[in-house]
Amino acid sequence: MTTSKIGVLTSGGDSPGMNAALRAVVRGALSRGVEVFGIREGWQGAVDGGDKIQPLGWRSVGGIIQKGGTILGTARSADFRAREGRKKAAFNLYSQGITGLVVIGGDGSLSGALALGNEWQELIAELAAEGKLALPEGETPPPLRVVGLPGSIDNDLFGTDISIGADTALQTIISAVDQLESTADSHQRTFIVEVMGRNCGYLALTSALASGGHWVLIPEEEMDPRWHQKMVRSLQRGRDEGRRHVTVLVAEGARHPDGLLIRAETIQQILQKQMNVDARVTVLGHVQRGGAASAYDRILASRLGVAAIDHLLDVPADAPPCMIGMVNNTPTPTALDEVISKSQAVGRAIEEGDYETALSLRGSSFRDQLNLLKILTQTTSGPADSALGTIAIVTAGADAPGMNAAARVAVRRALNAGARVVGGINGFRGMVRGQVEEIHWMSVSGWVGQGGTRLGSGRYDFEPEDFARLEAVLQQHTVRGLLVLGGLNAYENAAELVRRRNRHPGFNIPIVCLPITIDNSAPATDYTVGADTALNNIIQAVDKIKDTASSTHRAFIVEVMGDECGYLPLMSALACGAERAYLPEDGITLDGLAADVQALRDGFQSGKSLGIFVMGENASHHYNTDVIRRVMQEEGQDEFDVRACILGHVQRGGAPTTFDRIQASRFASRAVMHLLDQIRADDNGAFVVGLLGKRVEMTPLDQAMAMLDASRGRPSQQWWYELSAIMKRLS
Numbered sequence: 001m002t003t004s005k006i007g008v009l010t011s012g013g014d015s016p017g018m019n020a021a022l023r024a025v026v027r028g029a030l031s032r033g034v035e036v037f038g039i040r041e042g043w044q045g046a047v048d049g050g051d052k053i054q055p056l057g058w059r060s061v062g063g064i065i066q067k068g069g070t071i072l073g074t075a076r077s078a079d080f081r082a083r084e085g086r087k088k089a090a091f092n093l094y095s096q097g098i099t100g101l102v103v104i105g106g107d108g109s110l111s112g113a114l115a116l117g118n119e120w121q122e123l124i125a126e127l128a129a130e131g132k133l134a135l136p137e138g139e140t141p142p143p144l145r146v147v148g149l150p151g152s153i154d155n156d157l158f159g160t161d162i163s164i165g166a167d168t169a170l171q172t173i174i175s176a177v178d179q180l181e182s183t184a185d186s187h188q189r190t191f192i193v194e195v196m197g198r199n200c201g202y203l204a205l206t207s208a209l210a211s212g213g214h215w216v217l218i219p220e221e222e223m224d225p226r227w228h229q230k231m232v233r234s235l236q237r238g239r240d241e242g243r244r245h246v247t248v249l250v251a252e253g254a255r256h257p258d259g260l261l262i263r264a265e266t267i268q269q270i271l272q273k274q275m276n277v278d279a280r281v282t283v284l285g286h287v288q289r290g291g292a293a294s295a296y297d298r299i300l301a302s303r304l305g306v307a308a309i310d311h312l313l314d315v316p317a318d319a320p321p322c323m324i325g326m327v328n329n330t331p332t333p334t335a336l337d338e339v340i341s342k343s344q345a346v347g348r349a350i351e352e353g354d355y356e357t358a359l360s361l362r363g364s365s366f367r368d369q370l371n372l373l374k375i376l377t378q379t380t381s382g383p384a385d386s387a388l389g390t391i392a393i394v395t396a397g398a399d400a401p402g403m404n405a406a407a408r409v410a411v412r413r414a415l416n417a418g419a420r421v422v423g424g425i426n427g428f429r430g431m432v433r434g435q436v437e438e439i440h441w442m443s444v445s446g447w448v449g450q451g452g453t454r455l456g457s458g459r460y461d462f463e464p465e466d467f468a469r470l471e472a473v474l475q476q477h478t479v480r481g482l483l484v485l486g487g488l489n490a491y492e493n494a495a496e497l498v499r500r501r502n503r504h505p506g507f508n509i510p511i512v513c514l515p516i517t518i519d520n521s522a523p524a525t526d527y528t529v530g531a532d533t534a535l536n537n538i539i540q541a542v543d544k545i546k547d548t549a550s551s552t553h554r555a556f557i558v559e560v561m562g563d564e565c566g567y568l569p570l571m572s573a574l575a576c577g578a579e580r581a582y583l584p585e586d587g588i589t590l591d592g593l594a595a596d597v598q599a600l601r602d603g604f605q606s607g608k609s610l611g612i613f614v615m616g617e618n619a620s621h622h623y624n625t626d627v628i629r630r631v632m633q634e635e636g637q638d639e640f641d642v643r644a645c646i647l648g649h650v651q652r653g654g655a656p657t658t659f660d661r662i663q664a665s666r667f668a669s670r671a672v673m674h675l676l677d678q679i680r681a682d683d684n685g686a687f688v689v690g691l692l693g694k695r696v697e698m699t700p701l702d703q704a705m706a707m708l709d710a711s712r713g714r715p716s717q718q719w720w721y722e723l724s725a726i727m728k729r730l731s
Helices: 018-030 042-048 083-095 107-129 166-187 202-211 227-240 264-275 285-289 295-314 336-351 355-362 364-376 403-417 427-432 466-476 488-499 531-549 567-576 590-605 625-636 648-652 658-681 701-706 719-730
Strands: 005-010 035-039 053-056 100-105 145-150 190-195 215-217 246-251 279-283 322-327 330-335 390-396 420-424 436-438 479-486 511-515 554-560 580-582 610-616 641-646 686-692 695-700
Touching: 005 018, 005 042, 018 035, 018 100, 018 295, 018 719, 035 042, 042 083, 042 107, 083 107, 100 107, 100 295, 107 145, 107 336, 145 295, 145 336, 166 190, 166 202, 166 246, 166 285, 166 295, 166 658, 190 202, 190 264, 202 215, 202 246, 202 364, 202 658, 215 227, 227 246, 227 264, 246 264, 264 279, 295 322, 295 330, 295 531, 295 567, 295 719, 322 336, 330 336, 336 355, 355 364, 364 403, 364 658, 390 403, 390 427, 390 488, 390 658, 403 420, 403 479, 403 658, 420 427, 427 466, 466 479, 479 488, 479 658, 488 511, 488 686, 488 701, 511 658, 511 701, 531 554, 531 567, 531 610, 531 648, 531 658, 554 567, 554 625, 567 580, 567 610, 567 719, 590 610, 590 625, 610 625, 625 641, 658 686, 658 695, 686 701, 695 701
Parallel strands: 005 035, 005 100, 100 145, 145 322, 190 246, 190 279, 215 246, 390 420, 390 479, 479 511, 511 686, 554 610, 554 641, 580 610
Antiparallel strands: 035 053, 322 330, 420 436, 686 695
16 A cells, blocks of 8 residues: 555654754655645644644745754653553544654654554554444555654664754753853862763763863763762862863763762762862753754754655555664664664663663764763873874864864873874964974863864965975974874875975875865765854854844845855755755756746745745856846846845854864874874874764875865765755755
């Protein structure tokens, strides 16, 4: 039986991005000719039926992508947990002709979906036997097609690298901690910040890593019986070294060795008594669930929502219920029973005190971040190892958010191993002139959340006489390894040093490039550090534009950065629900403009009040933003007004997002460890570090440069470009 009607519901605790997922499910289904019914108030709405189940049209989900919470509402349903309640839900859904279901929620919501899917045919047969439903004689009831989407801020679901809402929750936490640290530093205070995470320490661990937190307590790690003394000793050493404030992150599910929960007030009392400090408690609570979804969550939800519909319609009807999660940057189905059993296994392991199993179930990335945090929260470097010599760090090319976060981790990783660290001041231009300074452990304290680059940067193209000067500087400081942070200009600088090795043996040292650019134009990585911050800067501006423009018939053309790479315009268009994205990869034609104007005119005539077009700064060398504005204004006649907004360098500014801080930390840690291994092995290869799927990988620099379309300054193959089809489908 073909699925021609589907239902969609949001259940359990709400999470930012649920509305973006709902929008994608509805429009993805309608684009394939399938009717969609929204089920209000979660599973309780399915049980109640009536006006709780209503058809959704294209306009029903217009303008919701930026809204927090869920427009369908959500609730926890005791009725649905009982078989009789599920029987009522089956009656209500079948009566509407619904044969497919998309459920957005956590493990409890997905458990309900699995139960209903497994019992569906039996329930329908019972209802038919009771005369409550008409079923053709001798015909077996068709199965209910069920697909789940991971909606949970805790990021505690198996089958997805990250769940919808987790990134936004982290942003909320980091924003709060950044603000607390400014007042804590002023008063030399200690803050204990409690975050959500009953059986999952993801929020606490990741926010501690991203905020530069000084201690973290999570449910998955077994606590030493003297854990509080160990914590006090570490924090006191930091104060003795000159640290003005302390931040302790604690998950609400963190436990004493006996299994009892650790209360934030208990930590406060311990620190006040044993350190004689002014300690304050901040419980963030449900503020972590609220607010507009981040760019990452909007894009994640959109990709998963469309993938859920396509799976529902394209996979055979007898396929088992599944959840579509993001695995290695690809929407991937996982059997729902496996998702639920393995997700709940972590909670059981924690309850039973089997912390080794709990940590193993969280995966290698979780454990790596925990180990990295333990290194970063130390107060002094490791013992000096003269065999490692000096690691030099330089930020090259245009500045981007996350450079300081990467430099901080690189410095501490190198110092912890026993190497000496120096920083090139003002990029390669400064290094050529001998502007190099030694960096110590506490020198980088507080860098993680700062925008720009403390080392200074700037685009620089080497002059012939620069190479001998730079070689002398490197030899003067006994530099054994070079870490270059930046975008394409940084990569080109590094490649030039490699080419000059025959004439300048001082360049025969290992070199690693770390991709930091808002353009996301560096090769051999899915994401560059800085791009996520730029995306969030863009969508925050567009959200404000929507507020002021939606009351009138007005279209906005928003020009964004990106040089010759269309990542920012496409992804920001997808994240803000724009009508169109103009990309350098596609160019702009007069026929295309005419079609866009006609579509816009038709939309306004049928009740539309706002249009958003996102344009890359180099989408066309002739049709610039002002030309397009004039064309649209002229052709739109009196139907709508057209305005242009060039966001400019505001896209580079501000504190880096959580995503960029974490990526910077992961990249820097891997890059430095690779450099140190190369030094020990006397390997002078040049590499780039990057995220490929889920793994942080090293790629030889020459291979990375071969991936470039040199004439356009962007990779020849760009994974994100295929998302333009999704963007068009949803707009």
